[in-house]
Amino acid sequence: MANVPVHEWTLLEAARRVREKRISSRELTGAILARIEALDPDVHAYITVLPEAAAAAAAACDQEQAKGSLLGPFHGVPIGLKDIFCTRGVRTTCGSRILRDFLPPYDACVTERVLAAGAVLLGKHNMDEFAMGSSTETSFFGPTRNPWDLSRIPGGSSGGTAAAVAAAMCFAGVGTDTGGSIRQPASLCGVVGVKPTYGRVSRYGMIAFASSLDQGGPIARTVADAAALLGVIAGYDRRDSTCVNLPVPDYPAAVERPVKGLRIGLPKEYYEGEGLSPEVRAAVENALKALTGQGAEVVEVSLPHTSFALSTYYLIAPAEASSNLARYDGVRYGYRAAGASGLIEMMSRTRAEGFGDEVKRRIMIGTYALSAGYYDAFYGKAQKVRTLIRDDFTRAFEAADVLLTPTAPTPAFRLGEKTGDPLTMYLSDIYTIPCNLAGIPGISVPCGFSAEGLPIGAQLLSEPFREETLFTAAGAIERAFPSRRVAPLEG
Amino acid sequence: MERMHQGDSQEPGGVLPPPCRYGKFSFSFGGDPMAITREEVLHVARLARLSLQEAEAGRLRGQLSAILDYVRQLDRLDTRDVVPTSHAIETGTPFRDDVVEPFGDREALLANAPDRQHDCFRVPRIIED
Numbered sequence: 001m002a003n004v005p006v007h008e009w010t011l012l013e014a015a016r017r018v019r020e021k022r023i024s025s026r027e028l029t030g031a032i033l034a035r036i037e038a039l040d041p042d043v044h045a046y047i048t049v050l051p052e053a054a055a056a057a058a059a060a061c062d063q064e065q066a067k068g069s070l071l072g073p074f075h076g077v078p079i080g081l082k083d084i085f086c087t088r089g090v091r092t093t094c095g096s097r098i099l100r101d102f103l104p105p106y107d108a109c110v111t112e113r114v115l116a117a118g119a120v121l122l123g124k125h126n127m128d129e130f131a132m133g134s135s136t137e138t139s140f141f142g143p144t145r146n147p148w149d150l151s152r153i154p155g156g157s158s159g160g161t162a163a164a165v166a167a168a169m170c171f172a173g174v175g176t177d178t179g180g181s182i183r184q185p186a187s188l189c190g191v192v193g194v195k196p197t198y199g200r201v202s203r204y205g206m207i208a209f210a211s212s213l214d215q216g217g218p219i220a221r222t223v224a225d226a227a228a229l230l231g232v233i234a235g236y237d238r239r240d241s242t243c244v245n246l247p248v249p250d251y252p253a254a255v256e257r258p259v260k261g262l263r264i265g266l267p268k269e270y271y272e273g274e275g276l277s278p279e280v281r282a283a284v285e286n287a288l289k290a291l292t293g294q295g296a297e298v299v300e301v302s303l304p305h306t307s308f309a310l311s312t313y314y315l316i317a318p319a320e321a322s323s324n325l326a327r328y329d330g331v332r333y334g335y336r337a338a339g340a341s342g343l344i345e346m347m348s349r350t351r352a353e354g355f356g357d358e359v360k361r362r363i364m365i366g367t368y369a370l371s372a373g374y375y376d377a378f379y380g381k382a383q384k385v386r387t388l389i390r391d392d393f394t395r396a397f398e399a400a401d402v403l404l405t406p407t408a409p410t411p412a413f414r415l416g417e418k419t420g421d422p423l424t425m426y427l428s429d430i431y432t433i434p435c436n437l438a439g440i441p442g443i444s445v446p447c448g449f450s451a452e453g454l455p456i457g458a459q460l461l462s463e464p465f466r467e468e469t470l471f472t473a474a475g476a477i478e479r480a481f482p483s484r485r486v487a488p489l490e491g
Numbered sequence: 492m493e494r495m496h497q498g499d500s501q502e503p504g505g506v507l508p509p510p511c512r513y514g515k516f517s518f519s520f521g522g523d524p525m526a527i528t529r530e531e532v533l534h535v536a537r538l539a540r541l542s543l544q545e546a547e548a549g550r551l552r553g554q555l556s557a558i559l560d561y562v563r564q565l566d567r568l569d570t571r572d573v574v575p576t577s578h579a580i581e582t583g584t585p586f587r588d589d590v591v592e593p594f595g596d597r598e599a600l601l602a603n604a605p606d607r608q609h610d611c612f613r614v615p616r617i618i619e620d
Binding site for chain 1: 602
């Protein structure tokens with residue numbers, strides 16, 4: 001430990017060292033801010049960095065501690081948030097021109113909870129515009145680069161968060177996942193990402209994309225860090241009517257539990273597709289060996305409607321998005337097109353100029369799928385297939401405690417490689433999308449590297465509200481691949 | 492991934508798109524490589540309050556056609572007796588007392604306005620010629 005540089009400490013190590021007064025929050029926060037200053041011009045993980053505010057918050061933490069009190073479990077530890085979580089008085093853009101100068105008048109529930117835990121906010125992470133994308137290339141503010149190979153994408157939409165965590169430009173972050181937007185970038189950046197059960201984390205103040213699918217969750221360098229952060233952000237919030245009122249378990253305690261006897265289900269449909277790269281397959285097989293080597297059992301399961309998940313998602317998510325994004329009309333906040341002579345012209349031009357191509361594409365698909373004459377054939381049909389997909393998982397979990405799959409079909413691809421063809425880009429999320437449709441929790445945990453040195457992640461899925469089982473299984477995989485997971489960038 | 496072919500829509504359980512009730516729409520799958528017409532693109536853009544450039548409408552037509560063509564694979568599934576799912580985790584409708592809770596920072600709300608006059612959001616004229 002003594003030789004590990006400050007920025008490579010885990011979230012829990014950093015918190016412990018502040019608590020034990022072996023380092024001040026000012027010193028800790030300063031080390032990470034210096035790293036952001038040195039590395040972020042290349043990586044571009046942040047849309048907004050808050051050097052003064054973070055230093056002031058760190059100083060306040062140190063003063064508080066000097067008086068003998070600690071704010072919470074992450075007292076004085078610097079973290080970042082995806083720029084989709086409202087932060088009072090700190091601009092929140094959702095990666096879009098239309099919210100380029102938006103100053104939220106209130107904090108998201110997630111923001112409140114990480115701050116109440118004592119964390120210091122370093123800034124806001126880059127993301128695909130309105131979380132629509134799998135590469136962070138649709139951000140109005142320009143793409144984030146993968147810290148393991150700067151010519152490659154970090155995944156998306158929470159690519160800024162995953163890259164910042166992998167490059168040790170924060171100790172952890174919170175992202176959001178509508179079809180894989182936490183797990184896929186976590187996999188491509190070699191870090192841990194958790195999509196909690198729908199309703200586990202409040203969506204209050206989290207800018208809406210597809211409300212029946214969106215869920216916030218932690219991205220961190222270790223399973224224990226992710227578990228601890230989920231413990232802080234999870235739990236009932238009356239301001240989100242879909243937030244479930246269930247007690248929050250001691251997630252970190254689950255990480256060390258034995259996997260002996262745990263039934264690992266392999267959904268055969270996830271391994272049949274032509275798009276799965278041999279390197280990813282081999283890495284996931286190694287993850288399986290790690291689990292069986294520690295006493296877990298293997299069962300084959302079937303999720304027969306898997307090949308319909310992408311179609312279902314690309315009707316439901318755009319339909320909900322087209323409705324949610326109707327609020328961006330240039331009236332009360334955000335960008336407004338100049339020089340319009342009437343209200344409708346102002347709104348139509350504001351939206352045309354304020355939204356990027358991918359967002360417009362999805363608004364168009366969603367509007368079409370919901371429009372008169374097509375509702376039943378598209379949106380109604382997709383909601384029925386969603387039931388079939390959810391029922392597949394219910395049956396699979398009768399035979400298995402947890403399902404093991406690849407998180408993404410390939411390691412990180414190159415910038416620009418898939419921007420010309422939306423459907424090809426959508427295929428990056430083929431293994432992560434069904435989980436959101438079924439509302440179940442999922443985690444991506446690193447399980448190896450490609451021959452080119454790019455990280456590969458394994459995905460674990462469980463029944464609703466069994467995140468503990470995910471942490472137990474992910475912990476077992478992590479023990480077999482114990483790298484510290486900071487990308488080798490020169491600071 | 493399976494692709495939808497023209498013949499597939501004739502399978503039992505297949506749901507062909509209903510004929511459109513608007514005169515401006517023409518709608519066909521399979522025979523036409525474009526699942527959506529230029530007029531439909533412009534109509535949907537109007538519904539979505541998006542003003543499109545000429546080139547953008549053409550590009551969107553191709554991309555939306557490809558996506559709609561792809562999602563027609565759902566027609567291969569018989570879902571006549573399936574109940575739709577709108578939320579995967581059913582929580583019921585939570586109720587609370589209808590109590591007014593004033594938001595404390597009115598100025599922070601108004602400060603985001605692109606254009607304002609006193610305590611009002613200002614917009615271009617609403618009644619158009």
